[in-house]
Amino acid sequence: MSDPHAHRPAVVDLLGLVAFGQLLAFDRLAADARLAPDLRRRAVLSEMAAAEIGTFRRLAGRLAALGVPPEEAMAPYVEPLQAYHDSTEPKDWLEAVTKAYVGDGISDDFLREIAGGLDEPDRRLVLDVLHESRYAEFAAAEFRAALQADPRAANRLSMWARRLVGEALSQAGRVAAADRGALTALVAQGGRVDAQELFGRLTAVHTERMTAVGLNN
Amino acid sequence: MSDPHAHRPAVVDLLGLVAFGQLLAFDRLAADARLAPDLRRRAVLSEMAAAEIGTFRRLAGRLAALGVPPEEAMAPYVEPLQAYHDSTEPKDWLEAVTKAYVGDGISDDFLREIAGGLDEPDRRLVLDVLHESRYAEFAAAEFRAALQADPRAANRLSMWARRLVGEALSQAGRVAAADRGALTALVAQGGRVDAQELFGRLTAVHTERMTAVGLNN
Numbered sequence: 087m088s089d090p091h092a093h094r095p096a097v098v099d100l101l102g103l104v105a106f107g108q109l110l111a112f113d114r115l116a117a118d119a120r121l122a123p124d125l126r127r128r129a130v131l132s133e134m135a136a137a138e139i140g141t142f143r144r145l146a147g148r149l150a151a152l153g154v155p156p157e158e159a160m161a162p163y164v165e166p167l168q169a170y171h172d173s174t175e176p177k178d179w180l181e182a183v184t185k186a187y188v189g190d191g192i193s194d195d196f197l198r199e200i201a202g203g204l205d206e207p208d209r210r211l212v213l214d215v216l217h218e219s220r221y222a223e224f225a226a227a228e229f230r231a232a233l234q235a236d237p238r239a240a241n242r243l244s245m246w247a248r249r250l251v252g253e254a255l256s257q258a259g260r261v262a263a264a265d266r267g268a269l270t271a272l273v274a275q276g277g278r279v280d281a282q283e284l285f286g287r288l289t290a291v292h293t294e295r296m297t298a299v300g301l302n303n
Numbered sequence: 304m305s306d307p308h309a310h311r312p313a314v315v316d317l318l319g320l321v322a323f324g325q326l327l328a329f330d331r332l333a334a335d336a337r338l339a340p341d342l343r344r345r346a347v348l349s350e351m352a353a354a355e356i357g358t359f360r361r362l363a364g365r366l367a368a369l370g371v372p373p374e375e376a377m378a379p380y381v382e383p384l385q386a387y388h389d390s391t392e393p394k395d396w397l398e399a400v401t402k403a404y405v406g407d408g409i410s411d412d413f414l415r416e417i418a419g420g421l422d423e424p425d426r427r428l429v430l431d432v433l434h435e436s437r438y439a440e441f442a443a444a445e446f447r448a449a450l451q452a453d454p455r456a457a458n459r460l461s462m463w464a465r466r467l468v469g470e471a472l473s474q475a476g477r478v479a480a481a482d483r484g485a486l487t488a489l490v491a492q493g494g495r496v497d498a499q500e501l502f503g504r505l506t507a508v509h510t511e512r513m514t515a516v517g518l519n520n
Binding site for chain 1: 323326329330333334336337341342343345346349350352353355356357359360363372373374377378381
């Protein structure tokens with residue numbers, strides 16, 4: 087049987103990774119919303135959580151159309167992504183906002199880099215997963231207010247953000263190791279992108295995002 | 304200052320109640336999704352949770368348009384609704400599905416009854432909150448499979464459903480007592496609807512829904 091999708095295994099891996107990432111982000115953001123100091127803020131984090139499900143459904147639909155049960159495509163990523171979230175459970179509202187801000191930012195940058203190596207309709211689908219900018223603006227406003235009330239919070243949140251990035255990189259390493267090589271090949275895009283270089287770029291943009299809200303790397 | 308909204312206080316109370324009901328249903332369904340035995344089922348319950356947020360946003364928007372901060376309109380209902388959920392935490396997947404099925408059904412019936420007493424655009428808005436029928440169908444399929452595998456589960460789930468209704472009625476009584484009278488007046492619709500009669504109708508339809516999936520009241 088000839089396979090019309092030359093890149094199919096890599097795409098399936100990628101869509102599975104992104105889909106489970108969204109299902110879990112939904113789960114954790116929904117739980118973190120309980121840390122909100124008031125109903126208005128709680129509603130915003132709940133909305134951020136719910137937004138993950140809309141694109142999750144489209145990814146699951148695309149996997150099904152490719153003939154792969156979504157749960158099968160997601161399975162290899164359950165453990166590392168779960169481990170990331172288990173090791174980075176926010177203890178208060180500002181830690182929860184920081185985690186959403188840092189996680190959304192890095193995941194959006196990663197998806198933008200990856201999308202370049204995909205064919206349509208997957209390219210468009212992955213780009214549609216990107217978060218609405220109003221959520222980053224909401225987080226930025228929360229940081230501004232918090233740092234104005236207590237400038238010492240900057241140090242604590244910066245340390246927390248570093249831990250988030252450290253745990254994310256450690257789990258990304260596990261994902262790459264568990265991977266059958268297809269995903270890594272997709273990231274590398276046939277030599278166009280060097281994984282080391284990619285991590286370097288992601289880190290640089292992350293640092294800019296931290297500085298923009300008064301935190302440091 | 305003349306108020307163009309003769310029914311405004313009652314509508315604000317009702318929208319506040321429905322909005323907080325959705326925010327909390329989101330929170331609990333999202334948590335209950337973790338009880339799912341596999342990723343496919345987990346995704347369905349997560350989607351059901353996320354659906355609550357879409358209409359929550361519209362209700363919050365309507366409250367803001369009426370000049371009432373949504374959190375202010377929701378405040379009177381935080382305690383009773385929270386108490387309902389705290390006293391009915393599912394211990395396993397089938398209890399979670401039962402809770403979603405029973406809760407969605409009663410809440411939809413209640414909203415349909417209430418909507419008749421509202422003017423547009425609130426009437427339409429409240430009717431849009433009604434749950435998609437595919438979620439009830441999903442629950443029905445879960446019950447069928449569970450009762451086929453173990454017919455004794457019917458007894459346990461029927462008892463659980465009775466407890467859910469009992470707790471809901473008890474908290475509905477608290478809502479009515481805490482209410483400034485406006486909501487109760489709206490439910491009564493100027494004498495068109497008797498609250499006792501309303502409860503009777505809601506219970507009758509609930510019983511039908513239980514029987515339809517092989518559970519008894």
